Amino acid sequence: MTFFSKQKCMITVMAIFILPYANAQQTPNPFPPLENPDRIVLNVTEDPSTSVAITWRTSTAVTKGIVEIMPVSADPADIVKANKHEAVSSPFQHNDISAYYHSIVIKNLMPATKYMYRVGYDKYWSEWFHIKTAGKPGDKISFIYMGDVQVGMKTLWPRVVRQAFGKMPEANAIMYAGDIVNRGDNDDEWGELFYGGSFIHAMIPGIPSPGNHEYSKTKDGNLSALWRPQFTLPENGPATEKLKETVYFTDIQGMRFISLNSNEAEEVPEDLISQKLWLDSVLKHNPNKWTCIIFHHPVYSVSKSRDNPWLRDNFKPLFDKYKVDLILQGHDHAYARGMKKIPYENGPEFSGTMYVISVAGSKMYEENKKDWMDKNGGHTQLYQLITVDGDVLSYKCYTATGALYDSFELIKRKGRRNKLVENEPGVAAIWQNHLTNIKDY
Numbered sequence: 001m002t003f004f005s006k007q008k009c010m011i012t013v014m015a016i017f018i019l020p021y022a023n024a025q026q027t028p029n030p031f032p033p034l035e036n037p038d039r040i041v042l043n044v045t046e047d048p049s050t051s052v053a054i055t056w057r058t059s060t061a062v063t064k065g066i067v068e069i070m071p072v073s074a075d076p077a078d079i080v081k082a083n084k085h086e087a088v089s090s091p092f093q094h095n096d097i098s099a100y101y102h103s104i105v106i107k108n109l110m111p112a113t114k115y116m117y118r119v120g121y122d123k124y125w126s127e128w129f130h131i132k133t134a135g136k137p138g139d140k141i142s143f144i145y146m147g148d149v150q151v152g153m154k155t156l157w158p159r160v161v162r163q164a165f166g167k168m169p170e171a172n173a174i175m176y177a178g179d180i181v182n183r184g185d186n187d188d189e190w191g192e193l194f195y196g197g198s199f200i201h202a203m204i205p206g207i208p209s210p211g212n213h214e215y216s217k218t219k220d221g222n223l224s225a226l227w228r229p230q231f232t233l234p235e236n237g238p239a240t241e242k243l244k245e246t247v248y249f250t251d252i253q254g255m256r257f258i259s260l261n262s263n264e265a266e267e268v269p270e271d272l273i274s275q276k277l278w279l280d281s282v283l284k285h286n287p288n289k290w291t292c293i294i295f296h297h298p299v300y301s302v303s304k305s306r307d308n309p310w311l312r313d314n315f316k317p318l319f320d321k322y323k324v325d326l327i328l329q330g331h332d333h334a335y336a337r338g339m340k341k342i343p344y345e346n347g348p349e350f351s352g353t354m355y356v357i358s359v360a361g362s363k364m365y366e367e368n369k370k371d372w373m374d375k376n377g378g379h380t381q382l383y384q385l386i387t388v389d390g391d392v393l394s395y396k397c398y399t400a401t402g403a404l405y406d407s408f409e410l411i412k413r414k415g416r417r418n419k420l421v422e423n424e425p426g427v428a429a430i431w432q433n434h435l436t437n438i439k440d441y
């Protein structure tokens with residue numbers, strides 16, 4: 001090879017392998033932390049009737065954070081009356097991101113009360129957000145459920161979350177069944193999620209549960225370095241440090257909401273056992289009428305090639321024993337729900353627990369009809385609006401275009417499994433007028 005040929009060859013190698021990498025390194029961060037707060041998140045606390053958890057991010061130029069909060073007022077002059085609370089501010093370094101995260105749990109609030117708050121410091125402040133604290137057990141509950149977002153956070157998911165917010169602007173919570181982003185350690189993707197959800201993240205208390213994509217890909221993969229800094233979640237889970245803020249519960253108006261970490265349960269036997277023991281305890285000592293549990297991997301799968309018997313073996317007996325009402329899951333990028341054909345452990349009856357799998361983002365897998373399903377579908381972005389009023393849980397699943405896709409009601413019956421009412425045309429109306437005439441399944 002001549003000198004010139006060698007040179008040409010080297011240039012070609014550089015063009016193929018080195019230059020694109022160099023260019024990638026030079027790509028400016030699309031979501032850089034700035035002096036003004038961003039990624040403002042409202043999370044549930046152990047008692048959302050008297051407290052709120054708020055987290056946000058700034059550049060390293062802002063090393064302190066304040067929350068100003070007060071009951072809502074239409075008079076702008078009233079904002080001088082807001083109470084000031086200093087947050088815990090911590091430096092954050094991850095790959096090429098340097099930032100400050102600020103977090104705080106504000107306590108001693110009044111139940112069922114509308115508040116307004118803003119976050120910031122010095123001359124850098126967010127806008128004022130309206131929020132509402134939870135009420136007392138028996139008050140009507142409303143919450144939003146999102147299956148995997150994961151892909152399309154900035155493109156096709158915003159239309160989904162905006163519709164959910166538009167239809168339920170004062171939801172008590174918004175639940176995420178994991179795989180909220182595609183690569184948990186990729187700051188850009190979290191930037192896209194916060195772009196996509198914008199102020200909704202700051203107004204509806206979030207209940208996020210992690211999926212496998214919030215973990216690095218290695219066998220001993222760790223939870224995303226961004227998870228704990230950017231959420232402030234109840235630390236009432238198992239004592240294990242690595243399960244903190246991923247396994248937790250909160251009680252809202254007579255419903256216990258529980259997040260499990262199915263990824264750790266699948267990967268690490270002792271993390272499965274500790275969650276199982278913890279779950280047994282929080283279900284045993286549960287004063288609430290209703291219980292909803294969210295985690296990523298499905299107990300019954302939609303996908304042809306997927307199955308999670310370890311979930312059925314370890315957790316389903318507890319769901320049956322304590323008559324858990326609703327299990328919300330993700331992972332399979334399709335839709336299915338089932339109850340009528342799922343057996344109760346050691347019982348002659350079918351399950352009183354409804355199992356749901358859904359998807360909110362734009363990544364889709366093929367759906368499959370399986371025996372356990374009451375309904376199934378696919379290739380449709382979805383969101384769920386759920387209400388609980390007295391003895392009736394009402395579930396409505398909408399498509400990204402706002403069409404009603406599925407709905408049912410669960411009727412609480414003391415000491416017995418729930419009754420399922422399928423909301424086929426006409427059935428809901430019959431239910432309203434002739435409660436006792438609706439046949440048991």
Ligand SMILES: [Fe+2]
Pocket residue numbers: 179211212213296330331332
């Ligand atoms: Fe997943």
